[in-house]
Amino acid sequence: MEGLFITAIDLIGTFAFAISGIRLSSGKNIDWFGAYIIGLVTATGGGTIRDLFLGVTPFWMLDGKYFLTTGVALLAALLFKDRILRLGSALFLFDAIGLGLFTVVGISKSLEAQLPFWVAIVMGAVTGSVGGLIRDVLLNEVPLLLRRNIYALACVMGGLVYYLCTQLHFSTSVTELTAALVVILVRIVAEKFNIHLPVMSPVKQEDKDQPDRI
Amino acid sequence: MEGLFITAIDLIGTFAFAISGIRLSSGKNIDWFGAYIIGLVTATGGGTIRDLFLGVTPFWMLDGKYFLTTGVALLAALLFKDRILRLGSALFLFDAIGLGLFTVVGISKSLEAQLPFWVAIVMGAVTGSVGGLIRDVLLNEVPLLLRRNIYALACVMGGLVYYLCTQLHFSTSVTELTAALVVILVRIVAEKFNIHLPVMSPVKQEDKDQPDRI
Amino acid sequence: MEGLFITAIDLIGTFAFAISGIRLSSGKNIDWFGAYIIGLVTATGGGTIRDLFLGVTPFWMLDGKYFLTTGVALLAALLFKDRILRLGSALFLFDAIGLGLFTVVGISKSLEAQLPFWVAIVMGAVTGSVGGLIRDVLLNEVPLLLRRNIYALACVMGGLVYYLCTQLHFSTSVTELTAALVVILVRIVAEKFNIHLPVMSPVKQEDKDQPDRI
Secondary structure, X not given: OHXXXXXXXXXXXXXXXXXHHHHHOOOOOEEHHHHHHHHHHHHHHHHHHHHHHHOOOOHHHOOOHHHHHHHHHHHHHHHOHHHHHHOHHHHHHHHHHHHHHHHXXXXXXXXXXXXXXXXXXXXXXXXXXXXXXXXXXXXXXXXXXXXXXXXXXXXXXXXXXXXXHHHOOOOHHHHHHXXXXXXXXXXXXXXXXXXXXXXXXXXXXXXXXXXXXX | XXXXXXXXXXHHHHHHHHHHHHHHOOOOOEEHHHHHHHHHHHHHHHHHHHHHHHOOOOHHHOOOHHHHHHHHHHHHHHHOHHHHHXXXXXXHHHHHHHHHHHHHHHHHHHHHOOOOHHHHHHHHHHHHHHHHHHHHHHXXXXXXXXXXXXXXXXXXXXXXXXXXXXXXXXXXXXXXXXXXXXXXXXXXXXXXXXXXXXXXXXXXXXXXXXXXXX | OHHHHHHHHHHHHHHHHHHHHHHHOOOOOEEHXXXXXXXXXXXHHHHHHHHHHHOOOOHHHHOOHHHHHHHHHHHXXXXXXXXXXXXXXXXXXXXXXXXXXXXXXXHHHHHHOOOOHHHHHHHHHHHHHHHHHHHHHHOOOOOHHHEOOOOHHHHHHHXXXXXXXXXXXXXXXXXXXXXXXXXXXXXXXXXXXXXXXXXXXXOOHHHHOOOOOO
16 A cells, blocks of 8 residues: 555656656757657656666666656647646646655665665755756756755755654654655745745956866 | 677777767867767767666776777877768768667667666667767757657667567577668668657747746 | 875865865856755766776765865855955865876776776776866866866876886885876976867868768
8 A cells, every 4th residue: 555655656756757857848949759858867867876876776777667657748748738838836746746755765775775874865865856957967058956946955854854753763654754745845835935045156257267267 | 700790880880979979079179188088978978878777897998999999080080180071971871880789789788687678778779879968968069869850769769670570589690680770771761851750849938937847 | 194194185185176166156046055066076076987987886975074075165165255266276286186186096996996907097087087077067068178178188197107107116105196296297287388289170061060960
C-alpha cells in the first residue's frame, strides 16, 4: 500500500518535471524528440548525477517507467497543449511535490549507502534540483537554480528537518513525509511571498577587467 | 580482418567527429588547444557518458588512439584548412558513418553488460549523439541535437533494427552492419529531403511569465 | 609536517577557486546560495569529474572541508567585498597555486590507480581546469579555458615535467613540487607577457551554412 503511494508520487513528480522541461522547449525551434529529451533530462538528471556520485547504476536503467512517464507527458503536452501548459499553479504544485519527494528519495538512498548525513543532504539537493539545472544549460540559459529563488535551499532545509526527525527517533515514514512537506511548503511560501536571498551585487567594471579573471 | 575493418571505421568516425568539433571552433576566439579539446569532447563525449552509466572505465583511458586521431584531425585542419573545411558533403558522410558505428558500438557494449534491450538502444543513442551535445554546450549554443533534425532519432531507429535482427537470429556482424547502415541512411535521407519532426510551437507569452516556470 | 603543508595549500587552492567562482557571480542576478554553488563547482568540479573517470568516490564526499572552505570564501566575499574582489593580482596568484597543486594531486591519484602516464597527465589537467569550465558553462559563457590563454596547457606542461622527474628518479615530493611550480610559472609568465597559442581563424560564411554542420 505504502509502495503504491510512493510509486504514484514518484510518477507525479516525474510527470511534473518532464512537463516543466517540455514547456520550456516551446517556441525555441526544438522538435518533438528534442522536447522529449529535455523532459527526460529534467526528470531524471538529478537522480542520475546522484547515482554516479554514489557509484551505483543510474535508477532509470533499472525501470522503464521514467521513460514511459516522460512519453506520456509529451503526449499530454501535444494533445492538450493549451490547457496543460496554462495549468500554471497546478504545475507549480506538482513540481514542488516532485521536488520534495525527489529530495527525500536522494537522502534515503544516500543513508542506505552508509554516507554521513551532510553528504545525504547534499545528495537530496542534487536529486531534486540538478535536473532543472541541466535543462537550463541545454536551453542555453543561466540556471534558474542560481538566480534569486528558494529552490536548492528548500531541499537543504528539508534535509535538515530529516536529520532532526532522525535524532528525535521518528519512524522512517514520518521522517520522510515531514521532510518532503517542509521542502514543498518552503518552496510554495517563498514563491508566494517572493522571499529570496539577496543577490550578489556587481563588482565595479574596472575590477572585472583585471587579469585575475581566471 | 574484421577487427581491422572495425578499427578503421572507428578511427574514421573519431576523425570525422573531431573535425566537426574543430570546424565549429573556427572564428570564435578559441585557440588551437581549445579547438583540440572541443574536437576531443565531440569524438569521445558520448562514449564517455555511456561508460560512466555502465560503471566501466571510459574507453579512451584504455587506448591512446582516440587522443592521437584527434591530434591528427587538428593537424589536418590547420594544414589543409581551406580544403578540409570545405569538404562539406564528404565530412557529412564521415560524420554519418561515425554516428552509425558509434551507435552500434554503444548497443553491443551494453548488451555484453547484460542490460535490457531498451537500455542498450538508449546507450547507442547516447554514444552517437552526446559528444555533439557537449560540444554545442561548450560553444554556448542550443544543441543541434534538440533542434529540428533527425539525429538522435536515427540512432533509435538503428537500435530498433538491431533488435529486429536479433529476433530474426541474424549473426552479430550482419546485425551490426545492418543497424549501422540504417542509422547512416536515415541520417542522410532526412538531411537530403529536409525531413524532420514538427517543432514545439510557442506558448503565449503571458503564460510563460507565470510563477510555474520552475 | 608535510601533510600539514599539503592541507594548507589544498585549502588555499580551494579558497582561491571558490573566490573566482563567487566573484564571477556578481552582478548577474545570482543570489548568495547560487554564488556558493558556483564557488563550490569551481573548486570541486575538476576533482569530481576525475574521480568519476577513475571510478572512485568523489573526494568531497569523504571530507567536509571543501564545503566549509567554500562557505568561508562566500563569507569573506560578502564581508570584505570591496577589498577581496579588488585583490586582483593576489587572487591570480592563489588561483595559479591552486591550479598547480590540483594538477599534481590529479596526477598522483591517477598513478596510484596504476594508470598509464599519459592518462595521469590528462587527469591532472582535468582536475586543474574542469571546475572553471563548468563554472563558465553555468554562467552561460564560452569557457575561458577554450579561449586564447595558457591554462589547460600549463597543466599538461606540468604533467610532462612530472614524467621527466619520475624518469630521473627524483623523490616523490621533489617531483610533485617541481611539477606544481612549472604549472604555476607557465601560467604566470603566459599571463604577464600575454603569450598564447594562435586562435582558429574563421571559415568563410558560405561554408558554414553547409549541411555538414552536424
